Amino acid sequence: MKTIIDILILGPEELNIIKDKYPKCRILQLTNSDHLIQQYQVTIDHENEDDYFMFLLDNVIAMSSSNFYSRVKSDKAFADRIKKRIANED
Numbered sequence: 044m045k046t047i048i049d050i051l052i053l054g055p056e057e058l059n060i061i062k063d064k065y066p067k068c069r070i071l072q073l074t075n076s077d078h079l080i081q082q083y084q085v086t087i088d089h090e091n092e093d094d095y096f097m098f099l100l101d102n103v104i105a106m107s108s109s110n111f112y113s114r115v116k117s118d119k120a121f122a123d124r125i126k127k128r129i130a131n132e133d
Contacts, residue, residue: 047087047095050109054080057104061085064098100128 050073053061058081061068069086087095096114099105106112115122 044089044091047085047090047092047110049085049087049095049111050082051085051104051107052080052082053104053107057102057107058083060102060104065090096125100125 051057051061058070062070065085065087067088071084071086073082073084092110096105096108096111099108099111115125
């Protein structure tokens with residue numbers, strides 16, 4: 044378990060999904076505009092990174108996450124595991 048600090052691009056509905064799952068998370072809005080879609084920094088204490096990524100996948104917001112995107116691009120074993128999981132869902 045570790046502290047996860049992630050940057051996500053989310054609409055209000057997706058932000059509420061994260062708040063519901065992680066009610067004690069800290070959220071900092073990074074953009075200041077009138078648009079529905081905003082950039083947020085989300086900090087979650089004592090969370091398993093793989094569980095967090097699976098939560099993002101299950102809620103179809105994984106590609107909104109800079110951490111998820113970076114890990115898929117830099118960790119071939121992780122990327123292969125994600126591709127296999129997605130293929131099994133079809």
